[in-house]
Amino acid sequence: MIYTMLIEAWSALVANRLRSALTMLGMIIGVAAVILMLAIGGGVQKQVSDAVSGLGSNMLIVTAGSGRQGPLSGGAGTGASLRIEDADAIAKIDNVAAVAPSTSLAAQVVAGPVNWATQVTGTVPGYFTVNAWPAGDGRLFTDREDRAGARVAVLGQTVADKLFGANDPMGQTVRIKGVSFTVVGLLEHRGQGFGGQDRDDVIVVPLTSALRLLQGNAIRRSIRIISVGVASAAALDQVTDDIATLLRRLHRLRAADQDDFSVANLTAITDTLSTTTAAISLLLAAIGSISLVVGGIGIMNIMLVSVTERTREIGIRMAIGASRAAVRLQFLLEALMLSLIGCGIGVAVGTGLAMLAGRFIGFDTAVTVFAVVVAFAVSASIGIFFGWWPATRAARLSPIEALRS
Amino acid sequence: MPPLLALDAVVKDYASEAGTFRALHGVSVEVQKGEFMAIMGPSGSGKSTLMNIIGCLDTPTTGTYRFEGTDTATLSEGALAKLRNAGIGFIFQQFNLLPRLSALANVALPMVYSGVASGERNARAQALLASVGLADKPRSRPSQLSGGQQQRVAVARSLANNPQLLLADEPTGALDTRTGVEVLGLFRALNEQKGVTVVIVTHDPEVARATNRVVRIQDGLVFYDGPPTEAALYGHAEATA
Ligand SMILES: Nc1ncnc2c1ncn2[C@@H]1O[C@H](COP(=O)(O)OP(=O)(O)OP(=O)(O)O)[C@@H](O)[C@H]1O
Numbered sequence: 001m002i003y004t005m006l007i008e009a010w011s012a013l014v015a016n017r018l019r020s021a022l023t024m025l026g027m028i029i030g031v032a033a034v035i036l037m038l039a040i041g042g043g044v045q046k047q048v049s050d051a052v053s054g055l056g057s058n059m060l061i062v063t064a065g066s067g068r069q070g071p072l073s074g075g076a077g078t079g080a081s082l083r084i085e086d087a088d089a090i091a092k093i094d095n096v097a098a099v100a101p102s103t104s105l106a107a108q109v110v111a112g113p114v115n116w117a118t119q120v121t122g123t124v125p126g127y128f129t130v131n132a133w134p135a136g137d138g139r140l141f142t143d144r145e146d147r148a149g150a151r152v153a154v155l156g157q158t159v160a161d162k163l164f165g166a167n168d169p170m171g172q173t174v175r176i177k178g179v180s181f182t183v184v185g186l187l188e189h190r191g192q193g194f195g196g197q198d199r200d201d202v203i204v205v206p207l208t209s210a211l212r213l214l215q216g217n218a219i220r221r222s223i224r225i226i227s228v229g230v231a232s233a234a235a236l237d238q239v240t241d242d243i244a245t246l247l248r249r250l251h252r253l254r255a256a257d258q259d260d261f262s263v264a265n266l267t268a269i270t271d272t273l274s275t276t277t278a279a280i281s282l283l284l285a286a287i288g289s290i291s292l293v294v295g296g297i298g299i300m301n302i303m304l305v306s307v308t309e310r311t312r313e314i315g316i317r318m319a320i321g322a323s324r325a326a327v328r329l330q331f332l333l334e335a336l337m338l339s340l341i342g343c344g345i346g347v348a349v350g351t352g353l354a355m356l357a358g359r360f361i362g363f364d365t366a367v368t369v370f371a372v373v374v375a376f377a378v379s380a381s382i383g384i385f386f387g388w389w390p391a392t393r394a395a396r397l398s399p400i401e402a403l404r405s
Numbered sequence: 406m407p408p409l410l411a412l413d414a415v416v417k418d419y420a421s422e423a424g425t426f427r428a429l430h431g432v433s434v435e436v437q438k439g440e441f442m443a444i445m446g447p448s449g450s451g452k453s454t455l456m457n458i459i460g461c462l463d464t465p466t467t468g469t470y471r472f473e474g475t476d477t478a479t480l481s482e483g484a485l486a487k488l489r490n491a492g493i494g495f496i497f498q499q500f501n502l503l504p505r506l507s508a509l510a511n512v513a514l515p516m517v518y519s520g521v522a523s524g525e526r527n528a529r530a531q532a533l534l535a536s537v538g539l540a541d542k543p544r545s546r547p548s549q550l551s552g553g554q555q556q557r558v559a560v561a562r563s564l565a566n567n568p569q570l571l572l573a574d575e576p577t578g579a580l581d582t583r584t585g586v587e588v589l590g591l592f593r594a595l596n597e598q599k600g601v602t603v604v605i606v607t608h609d610p611e612v613a614r615a616t617n618r619v620v621r622i623q624d625g626l627v628f629y630d631g632p633p634t635e636a637a638l639y640g641h642a643e644a645t646a
């Protein structure tokens with residue numbers, strides 16, 4: 001009986017093709033928005049977790065505070081408050097597994113006839129450990145090379161591509177601010193960072209070389225960032241506090257003075273990102289649910305019209321023995337079919353949009369089975385909820401009155 | 406054993422803007438199982454009104470209608486639907502076929518509601534169509550059939566669930582004499598072989614002559630109730646009743 005009624009419901013919808021299609025529009029938009037929302041939300045989350053794991057887990061970042069020039073204060077990292085001695089001291093704190101001070105500057109890098117503007121990072125070998133960033137080819141520089149201020153460089157993939165193209169960069173020379181460095185290694189591919197910046201667009205050189213040669217003033221020995229690897233996630237908070245206490249003491253700050261450094265925890269960064277993601281998802285969810293409700297009301301409206309138009313049909317069905325339940329079921333099935341077909345089209349449209357969005361934003365927006373199941377479940381509920389009243393009206397008709405209409 | 410149908414002082418009022426109109430003024434009729442009878446009377450006398458009440462499509466304003474001894478006023482909606490579905494076959498004055506369904510689907514529809522499996526349903530619907538001479542038209546929509554053919558589809562549909570009571574409101578009105586005779590022969594056969602009780606509304610004395618009992622109605626009252634005598638058939642019943 002259900003099968004027969006499904007066929008009948010289908011033919012009733014086909015009999016009013018255009019009307020059925022227009023009625024589905026609300027469902028289509030609503031479902032597409034929901035699918036898109038879940039896909040983007042999932043994509044952003046994956047992006048965040050990839051970025052975080054790429055940074056190395058259990059990592060703290062100590063940055064220099066704002067530099068002071070009279071009453072003016074610059075942005076974070078502009079000050080010269082961090083020194084290599086600070087890094088050495090931090091290394092002695094309990095639960096600190098690795099410490100990597102680093103500095104960086106923008107520079108035009110030249111290799112033969114080619115040049116490329118990129119970021120040069122000067123750091124110690126521990127940097128690669130803390131950031132969980134191994135060499136993809138060749139080798140990383142050693143502690144000895146660092147202490148000696150050797151002119152060796154490790155290239156990010158993008159820089160290698162731009163400067164050497166298909167050629168092997170190993171053993172080649174690159175000139176940074178007029179100083180020649182020998183390429184000894186190539187870093188593994190890293191992809192995008194939080195802000196969408198290309199993390200492979202970088203050259204890493206020993207800290208000593210960077211400070212001495214690039215800033216031209218080794219005596220300042222000031223650095224911008226100290227990356228700190230912590231032994232376990234549980235110790236993160238404790239180490240954060242310890243570093244703050246230590247640095248305040250080393251920098252001889254009085255109780256009233258502000259910190260001239262900051263210690264950032266990755267969870268803080270992740271939190272900000274999740275909040276942003278949640279806001280986007282909420283917006284899409286709102287659009288989605290409003291369209292779904294509007295779509296549901298559209299279905300209800302069209303079903304009420306349909307019941308009125310088909311009063312005589314209902315009368316005939318009752319006269320030959322359709323129970324009220326059977327009449328209600330018939331109209332509920334029609335409403336359900338409208339909402340589910342609308343949902344199917346909405347899923348297709350949403351998937352298409354998610355793929356497009358993925359292209360534009362530049363990360364994976366996968367439509368999951370879960371999202372599709374949720375979309376169908378919600379649509380089914382809407383079909384039943386908004387189809388109930390029209391179906392009940394049809395079922396309540398008196399056979400003889402309906403026959404006479 | 407109670408009579409199959411027992412109407413007692415049935416009154417039917419229709420409410421309209423102009424006030425209420427009394428279509429039946431207190432009709433009392435009993436019909437035994439296996440009867441083959443005709444209801445006659447002028448147009449507007451209340452025949453269809455009476456048939457609708459007997460067919461459980463409408464309810465009396467006052468008075469009682471018992472089906473197999475049970476007061477239909479006490480039956481639930483579900484029980485009434487079941488009665489309309491399988492107990493009573495109704496052939497309407499205006500056919501009342503579903504325009505979107507094929508002839509076969511129309512005939513099969515009562516069996517959809519009684520839960521007959523689709524294979525059996527279609528086979529039986531096809532056999533019923535054949536029995537009314539429409540074996541070659543199962544796919545046709547009602548709009549593609551002539552009036553007489555639609556009438557025959559309606560007859561086939563009324564027989565779908567083997568009802569024990571067949572109500573026919575002018576079943577031969579749209580038929581030529583030959584098909585009319587055929588349909589009537591079908592009713593007769595059902596009546597004699599399967600004991601189906603048949604009630605036919607007709608204006609045609611020849612149709613009524615084939616029955617065993619004539620009830621004449623005028624202005625909502627039973628006017629004559631007896632065998633199909635010439636006087637009864639031609640409306641001079643007042644002289645003989
Ligand atoms: N729904 C209704 N509302 C008001 N009056 C009605 C209604 N249905 C029928 N009537 C009136 O009741 C009377 C009986 O109608 P009914 O349809 O029973 O006549 P009938 O005997 O079947 O006539 P016919 O032979 O033309 O079919 C008529 O006068 C008709 O106008």
Ligand SMILES: [Mg+2]
Nearest residue numbers: 452453498574
């Ligand atoms: Mg009539």
